[in-house]
Amino acid sequence: MRKALVGFLAIMMLVVLAACGEDSSGSKxxxxxxxxxVKVGFANEKPYAYEEDGELQGAAVxxxxxxxxxxxxxxxxxxxxxxxxxxxxxxAGKFDVITAGMAITPDRCGNVAFGEPExxxxxxxxxxxxxxxxxxxxKDIAANPEVxxxxxxxxxxxxxxxxxGVAESQIMMVPDIPASFSAVESGRATVTTGTEMTIKMALESANIDKLEFVNEFEQPEIEGVPSYGAAAFLNEDDELREAYNAELKKMKENGEIAALIEPFGFTEEMNTVDNDITTESVCSGENY
Incomplete structure (x- = not known):
């Protein structure tokens, strides 16, 4: 009986090991x-990634x-x-890649592997x-603690x-763009900020008469501005990310990226990425 049990356990161990071997050799x-x-995570943020009439759209998409x-x-x-x-x-495995025009930052580079800038x-x-x-x-916000x-x-x-120079006590965190508009409209906040195209298009869509976009806004001369958006992958998904980057490079070189983002309000001159800007250089802080 004991020999039979030992034999059974040995067979089961071989089955488990074989199964593990199959999983480990699998390619994402x-x-x-x-x-x-492919399952992509997005944050419903125009014009990068959003859902409209049940269809996923946006420049990053x-x-x-x-x-x-x-x-x-x-x-x-x-x-x-x-x-x-x-x-x-x-x-947590809820999606395979993030497609949201997410900005590459040194901090985020410690948690995910970004594709090349898009x-x-x-x-x-x-x-x-x-x-x-x-x-x-x-700086105007920083100068007035009441804001x-x-x-x-x-x-x-x-x-x-x-x-x-803006104090943390001046900053109110909200879950999304509509909530930020609501905070300003109700008087709980004085102002809201976000990426230029996102909040401009969101305000146009919301059609809120009480609010306006600041056309004369002075871009801050700090590390991180301008930002470079890219797809984000799990650190271990090197093969998938490298294959994505290889196709992305071809599309940059033939001008396809500029053509894809134009319908969403972006322009080749203002929003396409120079070839010398790489994810490595942004993650290292060289171009951040």
Whole structure:
């Protein structure tokens, strides 16, 4: 009986080891190709990634769809998340890649592996109609401790404002762009900030008469501005990221990236990334 039990356990161990061997040898890229679908995390932030009439759209989405199609993965399955939950969601396996125009930062580089830069962008302000406090820059916010600014959780703007002298006590964290508009409209905040194209287009879509975009906003001369948006992968998914980068490079060289982002309000001159800007240089702080 004991010999039979030992033999049974040995067989079961071999079965388990064989199964583990199959899993460890599996390729994320090949698995996605076989399934024909990739799960992408996005934060419903125009014009980078958003859902409209049940369809996933946006500049970052257009790029990702084209890249994955070139890799033989035809379906992009969008998974909506709050911006601050995108990186934790990637780590938890809720999606295979983040496609949200997320800015590459040295801090984020410690948690995820970014693809190469796809889009370049600056910052913007939304204020009460008429801009009664004459806020034209982050320094203007810092100069008046009475000013409260609403910022989307997880966004880089909090760090930028602190670098410009804004006190943490002036900053109100909110879950998303609509919540930031609501805070200003109700008077709980004086101003909100975000990436220039995001908040400008969001305000146009919201059609809120009480608020306006500050066209004369002075871009802060600090590390991190302009920002460089890219897809983000798990650190261990090197093969998938490298394959993505290879296709992305081809699309940059043939001008396809500029054509893909143009319908979403971006321009080749203002928003495409110079070839000498790399993820490595941004992560290291050289171009951040």
């Amino acid at each position: 890229l090949e698995d996605l190709k076989e399934k024909g679908v 257009a790029i990702a769809k084209a890249v994955f199609e070139n890799l033989g993965i035809d379906e992009v399955d969008g998974k909506l998340s709050e911006f601050g939950n995108l990186i934790p969601g990637l780590g 889009i370049k962008y600056g910052e913007g302000l939304i204020v009460e109609k008429g801009n009664p406090m004459n806020l034209m820059s982050y 409260k600014v609403a910022v989307m959780s997880g966004a880089t703007e909090k760090e930028f404002m602190i670098k410009e």
